[in-house]
Amino acid sequence: MDLTASASILVDAPASVIFDILADPHQHSRIDGSGQVQEIVDSPERLSEGARFSVAMRRGLPYRVTNTVVEFADDRLIAWKHRGAHVWRYELQPEGDRVRVTETWDGTAYPAVVRPFFRLLVLKDTRRALEETLVNLRAVAESDAVLRD
Template sequence: MSRWVESVERHITAPADRLYAMVADPEQHRTIDGSGSLVGAMDISSPVRPLGVGDRFSMKMDFGGKYVMTSTVIEAVPGARFAWQSRPHEDSAKWRLVFGGRIWRYEFEPDGDTTLVRETWDLSEEPLRAVVVLGRRVARGAMRRTLDRMAALAEAA
């Protein structure tokens, strides 16, 4: 792993396809979000779920202020891997000076009756990554809470 990439993982007692469906549908992101910063999905480019490579969606955010991030799906391998790259929405101009380009990735590896889920925060394409990486500990905690929320929802289904 590079110093610009942070990952957390956990086993969840649910099939990979069910977990993949959670992250490949932006309307479910607020439900699983462990950061508390997601307000809700908007401007989803495709009515089809799960989303595929090239599809776009925007999320209303509230973390140090209200803003909107627009994401493009960059990886979509059903049941195995889903990733998107986020940049500030054109309506969030002041945030464009601070960040843009981070990648969020989820990987799913079936392991007996469980699935190993790995969430990755990749800053390798983030312009101000040296500043943003200061939030590494906060990001790790949020990712752990996200996987805990995914587990609670998927295991209850």
């Protein structure tokens, strides 16, 4: 049973501009499409493999998560996870003068017994949040790219 949600979008900005946004946790609230990211509580200025960052979140009630970067390739790939078994991943692929950004919520590491729960209660909202996040990321990255010129 597949337990992933994914969306992609073409962005008219250099991969370095897009990646700078993703690798800076302090910018995540600028692009968050879920409405849950409140503020960064603790993080390095720029993420790298193994880096940890803590985020104040809100989904009804406030909570806090600490994420660890588990995949990292500058200007191409960044992924993180917290105590849960799911991974948030961003992949950047050049397409002509633009960059395709794919965001994936990957819950394939969850045990089979909990997968139906996530499929019913999480994936629908997650897909919507991914799509909204990517629309926000495109707007922010394209704006930041103009400011850099």
